[in-house]
Amino acid sequence: MARSELRLPLRGERPPLVEIARRVALAVLIVLVSALLVYFDRDDYRDSSGTPITFLSAIYYATVSLSTTGYGDIVPVTPQARLLTILVITPLRFAFLILLVGTTISALSERSRMQYRVARWRAKVRNHTIICGFGTKGRAAARTLIADGVDPSRIVAIDPTPEGVASAQALGITAVQANAEHSETLHQVELDRARAVLITVHDDNSAVMITLTVRQQSKTVFIAASVREEENVALLKQSGARSVITSQEAAGRLVGLAARKPTIAAVAEDLISYGTGLDLRQRPINEDEIGRGVRDVAEVVIAVVRGSREESIPANAAGELRRGDQLLYVQFPDMRPG
Template structure:
């Protein structure tokens, strides 16, 4: 899965230090055993095996150079080189190759993938904030057929991004109130944006930033205080959702009829018996009344920024550019 990714929890210097220490430790083991068993080695140049000779022999053995001027002559020395030194040089090379991959090739690869991903981002949904509301929004988007790699989650919290990454989405560890962050996820080319930052002031600031960069982007925002709903609308949000108000609506409705809340939950969710659907009017519907549409039960028409209910005369003749809100049955 391509990622715009977060930094690792382990600092680069610490990870590199552990690898260097591990490599030196393995070489140190080979060096110590060669020194204590130096009687099993023979120097073909002067016949004496000194500390320098042991260091030299260990390094050329670990690096598999093997000039042949110092060689093991006893069975014990040969077995040690076979079953200990050979695995040591294998592990040392794996450590260095892994380090080169992690700190050079992988970083180059990830940067290249990020550039490709940013270049190709278009028609995606941006979710700013992956708390409770953001998580549910991502789950519901996927249920409605949105591909996980067409969802970009922005959150400064590492644990939130880990959850989003497990869902297969593209993630970016950053502050969504900043222009550079929204430009990095190509907000101007997104199809929609969901803002659920957890704080009303932060959510409103994100909406303001996004609206300045993408004047026509549909933006939905979660606002927890009723006093801030008007501010969110003024900031440029197309849809303002207050979870507490919605919950209160369901609770109040359940007191006047046992099935009202059940029906409203059907409309709100994807897998109920019925669901709400918004779409543009099609050519063969122009001039016909809203009640004549064949795809579902028409409830409302949006025309030129004004909404008209199914009971109003304006919906007796659908016009080009109308957007229809309808109730459709869920097909299992």
């Protein structure tokens, strides 16, 4: 498998092809300006073949003059034409050469800069989240992480399509255009130092393969996956996923709920739409909350996360809070920081 390039977020630079096209357009413009000047003054130029100076001849003269080739078959013969060559054509020649040399140097230096940025990223990246599949679900997952305060530099996207990679870069996310089922791809995004892997591909079979590959390379990384069919949930968990979301089932439940109890469906949708309205939050308990009940804390607690497996216990069954517990609570809009 060919190694795919790690693509860091764009920092306001023009894409390489756009920059090359811009420079080519400038070079063509310089040639055309030179050719027009020669053509309008064509009576002061002589062709060694004795034929009149046509516009094609003027373009030919401008091209060989600007490129310093200078065959000498077309030459200025009057003082006016020679003065034009000295004062106009020669500066345009310098501009043309600087443009060509500058394009080459820029291309070489841009690659060196990108290699340096990638090396720095590899050296610094720790506890990042890898999103496998950057379609609708992957973009939603990334936006939720960012809304929850995760720095985009701590998110890496893997997607086989150029559109997915471009979407990730637009959000400030590092991306790789590759298949996440391959172990080489996961090694490239520093899986061994990742905090979590989110699998949001469209195909359930691919989700299983990615889960197996991730778990083979890392026994401890947290894996959350989205599947289309409920029957594949057990298979994903057996493959190593800690959390499995059934996208079609979840959407169907919300739609069914909206038909009978639209207000409840709207609140449920609000809770899972992070960053607006009501939000679900999780935090560790404070020292002074140990031994107290969930009703004694300021927030509206709905569950307590307890134990090394992070299993949630309904708030009314949690009893006294213990050291290491975490609270799942509803954050209202007026509780947001700032």
